[in-house]
Structure formats: C-alpha cells, structure tokens
Amino acid sequence: MGHEMRMLGLDAGGTSTRAVLADARGQCLGYGVGGRGNPISAGRDGAADGVMQAIGVALDAAGCALSEVSVVTAAMAGHSVSGGDEEWLLERLRAEGFTGRLTFEADLLATYCSGAAEEFGYAIVSGTGACVIRVGGGVIEKAGDGLGWLLGDRGSGFWIGRRVARAVVQDLDGTGPFTAMTPGLLDHLGLGAESAGGAGRPRALEQIVRALYARPPVELANLAPLAFIDGDPVAARIQRRAGEHLADTLLSVLTLPGPLVIGGGVLSREGLVRDSFLRRLGDDAQGLELRSVPDGAVGAALLALRAGGVPPSAELLATLADGVRRLR
Amino acid sequence: MGHEMRMLGLDAGGTSTRAVLADARGQCLGYGVGGRGNPISAGRDGAADGVMQAIGVALDAAGCALSEVSVVTAAMAGHSVSGGDEEWLLERLRAEGFTGRLTFEADLLATYCSGAAEEFGYAIVSGTGACVIRVGGGVIEKAGDGLGWLLGDRGSGFWIGRRVARAVVQDLDGTGPFTAMTPGLLDHLGLGAESAGGAGRPRALEQIVRALYARPPVELANLAPLAFIDGDPVAARIQRRAGEHLADTLLSVLTLPGPLVIGGGVLSREGLVRDSFLRRLGDDAQGLELRSVPDGAVGAALLALRAGGVPPSAELLATLADGVRRLR
Numbered sequence: 001m002g003h004e005m006r007m008l009g010l011d012a013g014g015t016s017t018r019a020v021l022a023d024a025r026g027q028c029l030g031y032g033v034g035g036r037g038n039p040i041s042a043g044r045d046g047a048a049d050g051v052m053q054a055i056g057v058a059l060d061a062a063g064c065a066l067s068e069v070s071v072v073t074a075a076m077a078g079h080s081v082s083g084g085d086e087e088w089l090l091e092r093l094r095a096e097g098f099t100g101r102l103t104f105e106a107d108l109l110a111t112y113c114s115g116a117a118e119e120f121g122y123a124i125v126s127g128t129g130a131c132v133i134r135v136g137g138g139v140i141e142k143a144g145d146g147l148g149w150l151l152g153d154r155g156s157g158f159w160i161g162r163r164v165a166r167a168v169v170q171d172l173d174g175t176g177p178f179t180a181m182t183p184g185l186l187d188h189l190g191l192g193a194e195s196a197g198g199a200g201r202p203r204a205l206e207q208i209v210r211a212l213y214a215r216p217p218v219e220l221a222n223l224a225p226l227a228f229i230d231g232d233p234v235a236a237r238i239q240r241r242a243g244e245h246l247a248d249t250l251l252s253v254l255t256l257p258g259p260l261v262i263g264g265g266v267l268s269r270e271g272l273v274r275d276s277f278l279r280r281l282g283d284d285a286q287g288l289e290l291r292s293v294p295d296g297a298v299g300a301a302l303l304a305l306r307a308g309g310v311p312p313s314a315e316l317l318a319t320l321a322d323g324v325r326r327l328r
Numbered sequence: 329m330g331h332e333m334r335m336l337g338l339d340a341g342g343t344s345t346r347a348v349l350a351d352a353r354g355q356c357l358g359y360g361v362g363g364r365g366n367p368i369s370a371g372r373d374g375a376a377d378g379v380m381q382a383i384g385v386a387l388d389a390a391g392c393a394l395s396e397v398s399v400v401t402a403a404m405a406g407h408s409v410s411g412g413d414e415e416w417l418l419e420r421l422r423a424e425g426f427t428g429r430l431t432f433e434a435d436l437l438a439t440y441c442s443g444a445a446e447e448f449g450y451a452i453v454s455g456t457g458a459c460v461i462r463v464g465g466g467v468i469e470k471a472g473d474g475l476g477w478l479l480g481d482r483g484s485g486f487w488i489g490r491r492v493a494r495a496v497v498q499d500l501d502g503t504g505p506f507t508a509m510t511p512g513l514l515d516h517l518g519l520g521a522e523s524a525g526g527a528g529r530p531r532a533l534e535q536i537v538r539a540l541y542a543r544p545p546v547e548l549a550n551l552a553p554l555a556f557i558d559g560d561p562v563a564a565r566i567q568r569r570a571g572e573h574l575a576d577t578l579l580s581v582l583t584l585p586g587p588l589v590i591g592g593g594v595l596s597r598e599g600l601v602r603d604s605f606l607r608r609l610g611d612d613a614q615g616l617e618l619r620s621v622p623d624g625a626v627g628a629a630l631l632a633l634r635a636g637g638v639p640p641s642a643e644l645l646a647t648l649a650d651g652v653r654r655l656r
Contacts, residue, residue: 142502143501144501144502144503145501145503147497147501147537148537148541150490150493150540150541150545150548151490151493151494151497151537151540151541152494152497152498152501162478162479165478165479166479166480169475169479169480170480173471173472173473173475173480173580174470174472174580174581175472175473175576175577175580209475209476209479212478212479213476213478213479217478217545220478248503249503252501252502252503253502
C-alpha cells in the first residue's frame with residue numbers, strides 16, 4: 001500500500017463536525033471543521049451539509065480532491081453501523097467524485113482511538129451526556145449508560161446542570177439549603193436580585209422556573225459550569241456525586257486493566273469530580289492509565305486508516321495526534 | 329342572606345373539571361364533570377369549553393339557570409388570582425346569563441378546603457406533580473416545591489415513574505441491580521422479552537429507550553404504579569425515597585400543629601410511601617391530623633360559599649362533602 005493513499009476521518013457531532021485527511025503513514029494532510037453532522041439531531045440534509053463543509057475545508061487545506069480519497073469513516077452517536085442507512089451521506093460524497101468506501105463507527109470508539117491504539121481498554125465521555133465503553137479486539141464489547149438526559153447520563157453536564165437548577169430553586173423555595181450558585185444562575189439568566197412574589201415565594205423563583213421551562217430541557221447542561229465554584233458545600237456535593245456516578249458507570253463495564261481515555265469537559269479538568277471519581281474507583285484505578293482527549297477527530301482518522309488496511313499502533317496514533325495538533 | 333342564594337365551585341384540572349352547585353347552607357344541589365379546565369394546558373377556548381360543560385351538567389341536575397347563581401369560584405393551578413386575566417371564562421359565563429361575581433383560587437387551596445375548614449393547616453398533593461402549602465387565615469402563607477417535573481416535584485408520580493424507568497434501564501444496562509419492575513415495564517410498553525442487541529446491549533434496552541423518548545417526558549408519571557409492588561428491594565427503595573422527599577417538602581413549610589389534607593394518589597394509599605413519609609416526619613407527625621380527599625371539588629364549593637359571604641365551618645364542610653358524595 002502506497003502512502004499516496006488518502007483516508008478521511010470524520011468526528012461528526014451534534015454541534016460541529018471535524019474532518020481529518022491523512023495518508024497511510026498517519027501524516028495529517030488537512031483538517032477542517034463544519035456544522036452539525038448528526039442526522040438524528042440535524043436531519044439528513046443538515047447533517048450532510050455540516051459534514052461536507054468540514055470535508056471541503058480539510059481537502060482545500062491539502063489541495064486534494066475527494067476523488068483521491070480511498071476511505072471515509074464517519075464516527076457519530078447513535079448511528080447504526082449496519083448498512084442500509086448511509087445514503088444520506090454517500091450520495092453527497094459520490095456527487096463530489098468520491099469512488100471509495102464509506103464506513104461508520106460509534107463516536108465513543110473514535111474518542112477511545114483518539115487516546116489509545118491498544119485493542120483493549122476503556123473510554124468514558126462526560127459532556128452533555130455520559131457514557132462508557134469497554135473496547136476489546138478493537139470494537140465495543142460493552143457500553144454503560146449513554147441513556148440520555150431523561151433516563152440516564154448520570155454524572156454528565158446535563159446531570160450537573162439540572163442539579164444546579166434544582167439546588168437554586170430549592171434554596172429560593174426554602175426546601176433546600178443556601179447555595180452560592182444562586183446569584184450565578186440569576187446572572188446566567190439575566191435576572192435581577194430576589195424580591196417578594198405571590199403566594200409566599202420570592203419573585204426570582206417564579207422567574208427562574210419560567211425561564212428554565214421555556215427552553216429545551218437538554219439546555220440545562222449549559223448550567224453545569226456554575227457547579228465548579230470553590231467553597232460552596234452544595235456545589236461541592238454535586239461535583240462529588242457526579243464523580244461517583246461516573247465511577248459507578250465505569251465499574252459496570254470494568255474487567256481487566258487497560259488505558260482509560262477521557263473525553264468531555266466534566267472529567268477532563270482537575271478538581272472534585274475527578275478526585276471523587278478516582279476515590280470511588282479505589283484499587284481499580286491502579287490498573288487504568290488515564291488519557292484525556294479533546295474529541296474524536298484523531299480517533300476517527302485512525303479508524304479510517306484501519307478501514308483502509310493500516311493497522312493501528314502507538315506510533316501511528318502519535319503521528320496522527322501530532323499532525324492534527326499542528327493543524328488546528 | 330337567604331338560602332335561595334346559589335354558589336358554584338369549580339375544581340378545574342388539566343384532565344377534567346368538576347362543578348359543585350350549592351346553596352348558602354352548604355346543601356349540594358348539583359354536581360357535574362367536564363373536560364380539561366386549565367387554560368395553561370388546554371388553551372383558553374378549550375378550558376372554557378371544559379368548565380362550561382361541567383357547569384351545564386351541575387345546573388341541569390338542579391334544574392337551575394346560571395342567572396340564579398351569585399358567585400362562581402374557579403380553583404386551578406397556576407392561575408394568577410389577581411384580576412385582568414378572567415375574560416376567557418367570564419365572557420362565556422355572561423353569555424349564559426351569569427350576572428354574579430367570578431373569583432379564582434389556587435387548586436391547592438381547594439384541596440385543603442376539601443378536607444379542612446380550619447383557618448390554619450397544611451395540604452400536600454402528590455399526583456403527577458408534588459406540592460405542599462401552609463394555610464394561615466384561610467389563604468396560602470407559604471408553598472413548597474410544585475416546581476414541575478424538570479426542577480422539582482420530588483416524590484410525585486412523575487418522580488416515581490422516572491425512577492422506575494431509570495431502574496429498569498440500569499437493570500438491563502448492567503449499571504444497576506436486577507429489579508422485578510423490568511417485566512412490568514416491558515409489558516406496559518408492549519415489548520417482548522429481552523434478547524441480544526448491538527454493541528453489547530440487550531435489544532429490550534434499545535426498545536425501551538426509544539419508546540420512552542418518543543413520548544412527552546411528563547408521561548413517565550404513568551409508570552409510577554409499577555413501583556407499587558411487593559418484595560422488590562429496588563421498588564421499595566423508590567417508594568421509601570418518595571415518602572422521604574414528600575416529608576422534607578412538608579417540613580420546609582411546617583410551623584404549628586394543624587390538619588394535613590392529602591391529595592393525589594401517591595400518599596393516599598397505605599404502604600411504604602406513607603410509612604416512610606410519617607417516619608421521616610418523626611415527632612412532627614404527632615401534631616398533624618391526616619385527612620385524605622379525592623380532589624378539590626368540595627373545597628372549591630366551600631371557597632365559593634366563602635366568596636359569597638358564608639363563613640367556613642366544620643359543619644358546612646361536612647354538609648358539602650356529604651352532598652357531593654351522594655351526587656357522584
């Protein structure tokens with residue numbers, strides 16, 4: 001296989017899409033960002049637009065045409081890997097001269113591959129949602145949580161944001177303790193300081209409740225940063241519980257030691273969430289090698305190379321990661 | 329004031345409306361049920377239709393015309409008691425010959441008055457939502473929770489139903505213990521027994537998740553009855569926690585001893601929820617006289633009489649309650 005072969009990895013998410021163009025040695029030739037790339041949330045046409053936008057930027061950067069690309073691998077949440085549901089993207093690729101092969105992978109596997117070339121290991125992502133996977137033989141062996149904001153995602157940004165909102169309304173309502181997060185939430189919502197309201201309730205409470213129910217529930221995830229303050233016992237408890245939930249989810253899939261790739265903003269930062277996560281793991285944490293990654297872009301490229309016949313290795317991963325880092 | 333005076337109490341809810349026609353001595357002259365009566369959920373026209381339907385049935389039963397009614401009192405959730413927002417109902421009443429006075433009250437105050445004529449006391453309702461009030465001088469002095477399914481309603485039917493769904497998906501997902509509620513939920517959703525699915529997950533899990541996200545979140549409240557089974561530790565824990573949450577909400581408004589009127593299906597039945605509710609209240613339970621009521625119909629009539637100048641009393645309440653019981 002010559003290194004003139006071109007592979008394209010796509011990390012297609014609910015808010016943006018990243019495209020990485022690489023050759024068979026893992027040299028990163030182009031990198032591009034586009035709009036929303038998941039057909040479940042953006043619709044088929046919207047997702048195809050976002051993906052093609054990212055691809056266009058990456059190809060332009062490399063002075064390369066889609067007709068020179070052998071493999072496109074799209075990593076995304078909830079996309080059935082089995083065939084029959086790829087036309088929304090394949091048609092658009094064909095229209096631009098693509099004659100190669102299109103494959104799909106789970107976004108969590110791309111996250112894993114952004115940090116690990118090993119055939120066995122784990123990935124945990126806590127962003128808006130929360131999910132863990134155990135990887136064996138290079139594929140997902142077992143998944144935990146990832147059940148969405150209503151039924152799961154324990155320890156996720158949504159979970160934390162909802163706890164923030166609940167703690168603040170309980171503070172104002174008198175059913176919970178004082179919390180320093182209250183002024184933060186009022187600020188966030190652009191509301192003034194509290195004053196008397198109807199039926200023995202502060203007016204700020206009515207305003208917060210009205211403002212939060214007027215938005216899609218999942219936007220509560222935007223409130224998560226309000227929990228990352230120092231010196232507030234209520235906020236500290238939310239952070240600790242988030243870490244414990246994430247540890248419990250990981251423990252549900254944990255068997256042998258291996259790398260643990262960490263994605264999403266909640267566990268990536270140092271602090272109470274990470275500390276309580278590790279404490280809850282206890283001795284099991286000894287066998288895990290923690291590696292934080294910003295997203296699944298590098299992993300999507302590694303998976304595209306794998307689909308093109310290039311076996312993953314630590315060196316290949318390092319080359320890809322270094323190249324993507326230089327280009328973005 | 330002669331007993332030829334007629335007053336109409338309306339318990340206008342999100343799914344149905346009850347109308348009680350009474351005279352000044354508390355004799356119940358007519359009773360009627362109509363459609364949805366809350367303009368927030370049913371829209372102004374829809375709510376007015378539901379209310380007028382209930383009124384029509386009650387008046388027909390008594391052989392009475394709306395022109396003979398002095399006061400109409402409508403009890404409903406979330407309706408601003410202050411004026412200016414009554415035209416949606418007043419116009420329809422006027423069109424049918426009503427020349428009297430229309431007043432609005434909170435639905436929780438009507439629930440309270442269905443069980444208590446005392447000027448001081450408490451009401452707790454746990455149905456789809458959960459809320460408590462402290463009544464003083466015959467008006468709401470302080471409210472706790474009632475903050476809706478996303479931010480509050482701890483211990484409500486929605487809260488329980490969501491816990492049921494989460495326990496079942498955690499059972500199938502392997503992140504939580506076995507629970508006997510799983511076959512119950514599969515049955516409820518019309519799904520078959522579990523079988524292997526993609527990415528190391530049982531297919532039943534994917535089916536349940538898809539089915540539950542396809543509905544409005546608040547419909548999780550329909551799953552609450554699945555928690556009321558014997559001998560399942562997970563279900564028992566949900567029931568106990570619901571009772572504790574309801575007790576905590578009540579404790580947040582509790583001051584002096586008094587009657588505690590209980591509405592909604594969760595706390596009305598004997599069992600673990602009620603037991604853990606009372607245990608959590610501890611010594612504070614001693615000062616409370618528990619009285620369960622089916623709804624706010626009797627209380628709405630009591631409030632209509634009060635608006636018509638008839639002071640509430642235990643005798644008046646007993647007469648009204650007895651009359652409504654006979655007519656429905």
